[in-house]
Amino acid sequence: MKLLRFGAPGQEKPGLLDADGTIRDLSGVLPDLAGEALSPEGLAKLAALDTSKLPAVSGSPRLGSPVARMTNFVCIGLNYADHAAETGAAIPKEPIIFLKSLGALSGPNDDVEIPAGSTKTDWEVELAIIIGRRAKRVSEAEAMDHVAGYAVCNDVSEREYQIERGGTWDKGKGCDTFGPLGPWLVTKDEVPDPQNLAMFCEVDGERYQDGSTRTMIFGVTKLVSYVSQFITLHPGDVISTGTPPGVGMGQKPPKFLKAGQTIRLGIEGLGEQTQRTVEG
Incomplete structure (x- = not known):
């Protein structure tokens, strides 16, 4: 579904x-x-x-996040071997966990706001795992029993805030509109192999990311189990699993978003998002 x-x-x-x-x-x-x-x-x-x-909905209504009342918006950093390479980072020995503010959550086609004064806002297409059953310290063998399905996520990031301003990554990840999710939750029965999905991201029609979940360092079952050792996961919670290479920070020279651009991204079988960037 x-x-x-x-x-x-x-x-x-x-x-x-x-x-x-x-x-x-x-x-x-x-x-x-x-x-x-x-x-x-x-x-x-x-x-x-x-x-x-069921009643049919006419027209083309706005789509919101496909889940409501999320408790945790968890993200995984540097989880693609080829993305780690483009950033010059070492392959993590364990998953890197950070949290995205729940205030960042937005609909898949809502505008993305460039924070006032930002010069390094970036894009990241990601596979999002959506939790369907409470998960606390579950094993990898049990992990999929707690997964409802998957969605597309754009882990929008402000790189100056994330990397150059000290402290944790969270301040560059949690700005308003920095978490478009959707267009829908695709139940796991329709995604037989989440580790073999093509994914892309384009800005103004130019394709920058053209990757696959095959290059994830830590897969879905590992991530659900691992995160649940530290954070109790609840129905509707999201684990956004990292991004393949091609982010703006990795371009030579780097390229970042400005107001008036169009971002289009998608994952095989999970749909697409399209956002306009606006001044925040």
Whole structure:
């Protein structure tokens, strides 16, 4: 299934994308895509619905984040061997964990705000794992029992704030609109091998990232298990798993975003996002 949330910011309704590409309204079935709705049992109930009997949504409504009431927006740094190489960083011996502010979360096609005075705002296409069942100190063998599905994430980053201003990475990662997620949550049954997905990111029509989840250093099962040793994960939580090479920081010379540009990114089977950059 492809599950989504549509409507104005703060007023999103739950929905799904049917086999014909029509958005179907789920608000008569459940209040939102959160909590128990994302559990294996909750997803099984949704899968059993006759989608043709659900109200069709007309037009092209705004899409919000495909999950609601997230508790943790976890990100993994330097998790692609080829991306680590382009930045000159050593291959991590353990996953690098940082947290993105929940205030950074936005819809997949919402504007990305360039912070006032920023000169080094960057793009990062990433595979996001969406948690469906509470995970606390789970093993790798148990990890997939806690995964609801996957989505596309743009881990927008301000490199000066992240690298040059001292302290942790978080200040360069948590600005408003720096976490576009979606367009939908694709349930894990539709993604038989999350470690073999093509992914791309373009800016103003020029392709900069053209990679694959094959080059991830730590895979999905490892990351769910590892993060859960330190942070209890709840339904709707996201682990954004790192980015392949081609970010602006890695260009020679580096290239960064400015207002008035268009970012387009996507992952095989998970859909695409398109954002305009605006002054923050």
